[in-house]
Amino acid sequence: MTVDTPRPAKSAGRIRQQNEEAILAAATEEFARHGYKGTSINTIAQRVGLPKANLHYYFSNKLGLYVEVMRSILEQWDNAFSDLKVEDDPARALSTYIEAKMEFSRRQPLASKIFAMEVISGGECLSEHFGQDYQQWFRGRAAVFEAWIAAGKMDPIDPVHLIFLLWASTQHYADFSSQIARLTGRKKLTREDYVQASRNLVQIILKGCGLTPPLN
Numbered sequence: 001m002t003v004d005t006p007r008p009a010k011s012a013g014r015i016r017q018q019n020e021e022a023i024l025a026a027a028t029e030e031f032a033r034h035g036y037k038g039t040s041i042n043t044i045a046q047r048v049g050l051p052k053a054n055l056h057y058y059f060s061n062k063l064g065l066y067v068e069v070m071r072s073i074l075e076q077w078d079n080a081f082s083d084l085k086v087e088d089d090p091a092r093a094l095s096t097y098i099e100a101k102m103e104f105s106r107r108q109p110l111a112s113k114i115f116a117m118e119v120i121s122g123g124e125c126l127s128e129h130f131g132q133d134y135q136q137w138f139r140g141r142a143a144v145f146e147a148w149i150a151a152g153k154m155d156p157i158d159p160v161h162l163i164f165l166l167w168a169s170t171q172h173y174a175d176f177s178s179q180i181a182r183l184t185g186r187k188k189l190t191r192e193d194y195v196q197a198s199r200n201l202v203q204i205i206l207k208g209c210g211l212t213p214p215l216n
Contacts, residue, residue: 020058022048024072027065032110035117036066036125067125070118073111076104078137086147090154091211095202098170102198105174106191112174138163155210162209169201 026048030039041062045052059065080100084093105112118126145159173180177189186193206213 016058019050019054023050023055023058023065024069027069028110028114031066031069032113032117035121036062041065063125069111069114070125073108073115076108076111077101080104081141082137084141084144086144088144089214090145090148090209091206092214094166094206094209094211095214098166098202098205099198101166101170102173102194102201105170105177106189106194109174109177112171116171116175155208157209162205165205169205173197 023044027039027044029047030044033039034043039062041055042052044065045055048055059068080097084097123130141163142159145154145157145162148154149156149159173189173194180193181188184193202213
C-alpha cells in the first residue's frame with residue numbers, strides 16, 4: 001500500500017515575504033491616492049485582504065509602513081546610480097541611467113508620486129534618510145562628474161545641478177503623466193511614449209554636457 005506524502009508547506013519566511021510585498025503594494029496605492037494623512041491602516045488592510053490585526057503583525061503603525069515604502073522607492077532609485085564610476089564612459093553611463101529612471105517612471109509611477117508629495121509637504125519623513133550618509137553618497141556621485149570634467153571627458157558644468165536635472169526630468173513623466181497625455185492627445189502614455197521621451201532626454205542632456213549620445 002502506498003502512502004501519499006503530503007506536499008511540504010511553504011516556509012513561514014516565504015509567506016511572510018509574500019504578505020509584506022502585498023502590504024507594501026497596497027500601501028503604495030493608498031499613499032499615492034490619498035497622501036500620508038488621508039490614508040489609514042484600515043484601508044490598506046482592506047485593499048490587501050488582511051485583517052487589520054494581521055497587518056500590525058508586519059508593520060506596527062502607519063508611519064513605519066510609510067517609511068518602508070519611501071525606503072524601497074529610494075533604494076531602487078539610488079541603486080541605478082550607485083554603480084557610477086570614474087572609469088565609466090560618461091555618455092554611456094548617463095544614457096543608461098536616464099533610460100533606467102525613465103523605465104522606473106513607466107513601471108512604478110505611483111512610487112514617484114508618493115516621493116514627490118512627501119518632498120512638497122516638507123519631507124519630514126525623509127529627514128533621517130537624507131542625513132550624513134546620504135549626503136556623502138550624493139557627494140560621491142558628484143565627484144565622479146568632477147573627475148570626468150577634470151579629465152576633459154565632458155564640459156565643465158555644476159555636477160550638483162546636473163544630478164537635480166536628471167532626477168527632475170525623468171520623474172516628471174511619472175508625476176505629471178496625466179498632463180503629458182492630455183497635452184499630446186493621448187488617453188495614457190504608452191511604452192513607446194516613454195521610449196521616445198527617454199531618447200529625447202538622452203539627446204538633450206548629453207548634448208548639454210558636451211557629450212555625443214551613444215549609438216544603440
